[in-house]
Amino acid sequence: MKAGVIVFPGSNCDIDAYKVLEKLNVEVKYIWHDEKIDDEDLIVLPGGFSYGDYLRCGAIARFAKALENINEHIEKGKLVLGICNGFQILTELKALPGALLRNKNLNFICSDCNLIVENTDTPFTNLFKKGDIVNFPIAHGEGNYYIDDEGLGELIKNNQIVFRYQNNPNGSVADIAGIVNKRGNVLGMMPHPERAQDKLLGGEDGLVFFKSVIAYFKEV
Amino acid sequence: MIKAYIDVTLKKSILDPQGTAVKKGLEKLSLYTEDVRIGKHIEVLLKEDKIEAAREKIDEMCRRLLVNFEVETYSVRFEVIE
């Protein structure tokens, strides 16, 4: 399995994502925003403030050269993971439905965060059990997931909700913390699994998440 | 040249916590309002001299970048600048 972490100007969780993949012996490289993606099996859109998050979070990043052929990539069935700012970019790209608004309390929130695993039938969560509670930290100011009723109905019908917050920190519709596309190969989530990679740093639930991806490619 | 003043706001159906906070803040000053909503104001200077052409261009800008129609809507006002 090969992985690429896209680095936009303003990305700042790129290193953390790289570190966890490297730790799990995945062949991983950084992809600068104006390079093209190649045949990586997993593309990570990392957290941060791409292009300063000016205008709207992720609005400008979606025009980056690295994302030019992201749709073909997705159609081929390769995996795309958007964490935090990456999730925002994926909604701007319309690769995932909905939008991310300012946190309900208007403040940036950095804290540990318990999530309920809702869907284990994805390449990202196959090593979890449905209903597992995992701790992935959150660190965002605009993580308040919004989707209209109709869209929410679709998400539920297609089992696209992957993670829900145990205690909704930001006002997200239906406590949604992470969703996949219909096909299940694109995951966007506000919490940071890559930060939960070491007991010394407060927990390692994130390792199970990335090991799921590795396990998925072993089976394929 | 034409200057376009674009106001981007959250759709009516979407909760605007910033607006709510400002409404509450005003109330602390005994300034009561029916509703406060906060948006973005964007000014764009265009080479065009016909408003029609300018409108077309601004609409495209809004469609492709400036507005996220999932949650936002916009209005534009034009001013011809000598």
Add this chain to the structure above:
Amino acid sequence: MNRYEKVGLTKEEYKRIVEGLNREPNDLELSMFGVLWSEHCSYKNSRALLKLFNTKGERVLQGPGENAGAVDIGDDLAVVFKIESHNHPSALEPYQGAATGVGGILRDIFTMGARPIANLNSIRFGHLNDERNKRLLKGVVNGIGNYGNSVGIPTVAGETVFDDCYSDNPLVNAMSVGIIRKDKLKRAIAQGVGNSVILVGHTTGRDGIGGASFASCNLTEESEAMRSAVQVGDPFMEKLLLEACLELMDKEYVVAVQDLGAAGLTSSSCEMALRGGCGIKIDVSKVVTREENMLPEEIMISESQERMLFVVKKGYEEEILKVFKKWNLNAAVIGEIIDDKNLTVTAGDKVVGCVPVELLGDGAKATLRSYRRPKYLDELHLDIDSLKRVEDLNDALIKVLKSENIASKEWVYRQYDYMVRTNTIVRPGGDAAVVAVEGTDKALSLTVDCNSRYCYLDPYEGAKIAVCEAARNIAATGATPIAITDCLNFANPEDEEVYYTFRQAILGITEASKVLNTPVVSGNVSFYNESNKTRIYPTPTIGMVGLLEDKNKACTIDFKELGDSVILVGETLNEIGGSEYLKVIYGKVLGSAPRCYPEIEKNTIECLTKLIKEGLIQSAHDVSEGGMIVALCECAFKNEIGVEVNVKTSLREDIFLFSESQGRFILSAKKEYVDEIITEFKRYGVLAEVIGETKGSKIEVNINGTRVIDKSICDLKRVWEEELQCIMD
């Protein structure tokens, strides 16, 4: 008003300029003197006293005088750090003031070639019953958070303090810490005649013009109208600048780098030339401006943010411009190094100003002002026996836990991304933060501290305490304190009484830092923190860095298991002067500050770090504001592990609980290690005794056989956790 008064110079200073130049300065030149000879840039009122600091030590690679200090941490690495104030801008525009404060201190770190790995801050406000103070707190925290979060540097520790004296004069002190291979340390020394001077980063506008001289006068209503003196920060630009600079630091053709802070191009070019003993020629027409028709003097003193000055070997200009282009940064060759020791400003071919670098950069005379012991110091007597005894100490405890200074600061630090880069081992909320050093087993322990109430009661003792408390915070994580940076916030130095407190504080810092072997390697002075109504307490904020050889051994304040012994290290004395208890319960700021004995602190710290290293300690927490009882609560809260304490004492019960005697820790340890721990402390000449054990889910304290505190942790934790949150949301 005379033309020299307009730029904040005195008649005597103007005379010296005319003598030095042998002519009258033109407007441009005069503006440059105005900003560079301001207190903010020249340190004219503090330099003489700052010489008293001990700045040397076997680990020190770079002491004061550069953009930041640097200290050897082994493995060929150095830690680079500095603290700086952004008080006046934050008073006017809290969000931008605080944000640009963070930006400025970050640039000081990466200018040295180091990658910033952590930010800290010390912020102070008036009490939150005033809406204005709430707005200031909100703005400052937003500003610090947004800037640090966007750049992707974790904000890992800090202090938030409330006192009426900061109502009109909030303090915002920002500290940044970076890591570099020690042979790569860059210094801002301009050299090599003919080498090119390149300005990179944001375009230059009129923002922040006169910021430096603005920071050197008292805040008045007039300055409320001077709003344009406040700069606007762009963290995205900073991030690009940071990455581009770090990419270039390895390059042999980069001769020197200096960030543009106060007084913009004038100070950066002048400082670099002064250090290198050369001259610099700057062509203002080459500077990319963002506003039309900017005057040469506006360009020279603009404080537009996120800009850096590079000196590059001749012939390598294209190479460096290529890197900046990759990062989408503006960059232009704006001048060159010359050998006539002048700062020459041209607009195209026309010379518009020319002054000797030495006169401009070093000509503001360092003066030792006269000082006088303030009268108020004789009016602080506190008769402890006259304090009416509190009926229920449980209620008193709740009041103290709810006090803004003691209550949980989670509302503040949860707005800071303290985890980004995945190196944060000990998070905010404890004594000091611990951040892993990538590629090694080591970690840094980081803290900022100052109890300014003690400094008000006794500036010498208070400053000593600030250093010792910082050291205790570091030691509680298991790390050894290695060096400090200081931010000296004071009122008007022209007032003899203020200057006395300033001098005493410097003597106190010097004394403690010598004993603890933590030299001062960088710092900042901020004067004129006063308004018509109030002046701040002397506030010498200490930022300290400690080294933990094995990051896996990092210790936290939280009780870990039931059935552990709880040990009180150090002596509890009849010291309630200046305490939070005295303020909250009796409304008084009186008495003597607690005594501080650096030698004993040193032994305590050495012993504690040794025991932590040996794995004998489960948790360690410094006893500070709120005394032993508050420290016990803080140990108990996170894991909700209760404690029962039984002690005998001749002190009044409330004083025993809330005394803020220095040099104390609350430890918890497995029972089988207790004898060894107590014996070891005795060997170091330090008192330590078992006072109880972790048990149940209550805080219970029995003094001389009488139960004085009996409360469930949940109840106490709730008031402590919710207070600030409730006020602010």
